Amino acid sequence: MAKKIKTLEAKPTLVTFCSKYFNLLLIFLILxxxxxxxxxxxxxxxxxxxCFIGVFISSIFNCRHHKSIKTLATAVAIPALLCNWFAHFYMITSLELTHLILTFxxxxxxxxxxxxxxILNAKVTLETLRGVVCVYFMIAFGFSYLYLLIEYWVPGSFYFIEGIIKLPSNTILNHNHILSESIFxxxxxxxxxxxxxxxxISDIAQTAxxxxxxxxxxxxxxxxxxxxSVYSFYSHKDEVEPVAFSSDHEDHT
Incomplete structure (x- = not known):
């Protein structure tokens, strides 16, 4: 009986953790x-x-977006994921390029x-800090796809990719190795x-x-x-307000 109670208590905790904003997104980004x-x-x-699919799903549903932004992100995410999977199975370059553009x-x-x-959030909470870390990861992943896209458009833009593309290896593994180097x-x-x-090497690659x-x-x-600064302001304000209240209370008495 005690084990059942513990299990029932653990389930809401897991659900609460997953429902908090940016929790799942941060986990999938780290993975x-x-x-x-x-x-x-x-x-x-x-x-x-x-993990890549998990990032897409959590980026839409585990973040506090406006309804219009959520709809727009979903409209871009679905074809991006479809192009990604079809490009892996059919090895079509146009699908892979479409996937890179839509993902970016x-x-x-x-x-x-x-x-x-x-930025608009007045008080700094753990949710705010998680969002800041998630954005930092997403900027890095976004530029990794941009670098890969630049290399497809302007071959030889990066020195490390130039030699890899000429290898007569499987296209899928070749693409994944290039993406791994781009992430690094x-x-x-x-x-x-x-x-x-x-x-x-190229001008556009150097600019990016x-x-x-x-x-x-x-x-x-x-x-x-x-x-x-916002955190310091509100923490100082919370410390000052009780003191002011107590002094006013003493004057009335």
Whole structure:
């Protein structure tokens, strides 16, 4: 009987955790980063694809979007996922390019919506902090797809991709390895670490790299500093108000 009661108590806790904004999205984003699409096996790539679908679903339903934004994101997400799966099975380049474009647009829509919610949120909560971290991950993933799209449009834009594309290997595994390297390059650029083992060669690739580096700096400098200032303001206000109330109460007595 006691075990049944514990089980019943645990279920609402799990449901509450999953229903909180940005919880599932953050988990899937971390899994998407950990299970980067290396050239290991079809099962490994399948796990990454499941996490990828989880990011799409949680980006729509686990975030606090306006109804119009949620509808727009859904309209972009469905064809993006369909093109992704059909491109893997039929190996059609046009489907893969469509998938890259729609995925980048989808990430831009979600990032813009989440940032507007985070900025407009007066009080800083755990939900706000989770949203900030999710946006940081999504910016990196968005630029990784942008880099891959640039390489398809302008072959040889990146040094590390130029050699990989010429390999006579399977198209799907080849694409996933390129995407894995793009994710690595995007996170390194966003964090402004700059290991130097991957080089942007073309003008458009260099411009995109500089833009991501600037976004990484401005994101931390502006958005995070604003969150800290708002948190400090409200925490100080909460400390002052009880003192003022107690002094007024003493005057009346």
């Amino acid at each position: 998407l980063f950990v299970f980067r699409p290396y050239n290991r096996s079809g099962v490994y790539i399948g796990i990454w694809q499941l 647009i989808f990430i831009c829509i979600c990032v813009g919506s989440i940032i507007s919610r985070v 390059y995007s996170f390194v650029t966003l964090l402004t670490i700059g290991f130097g083992n991957i080089h942007a 790299t500089i833009l991501e580096g600037m976004l990484g700096q401005f994101y931390i400098a502006i958005l995070v500093s604003r969150i800290i």
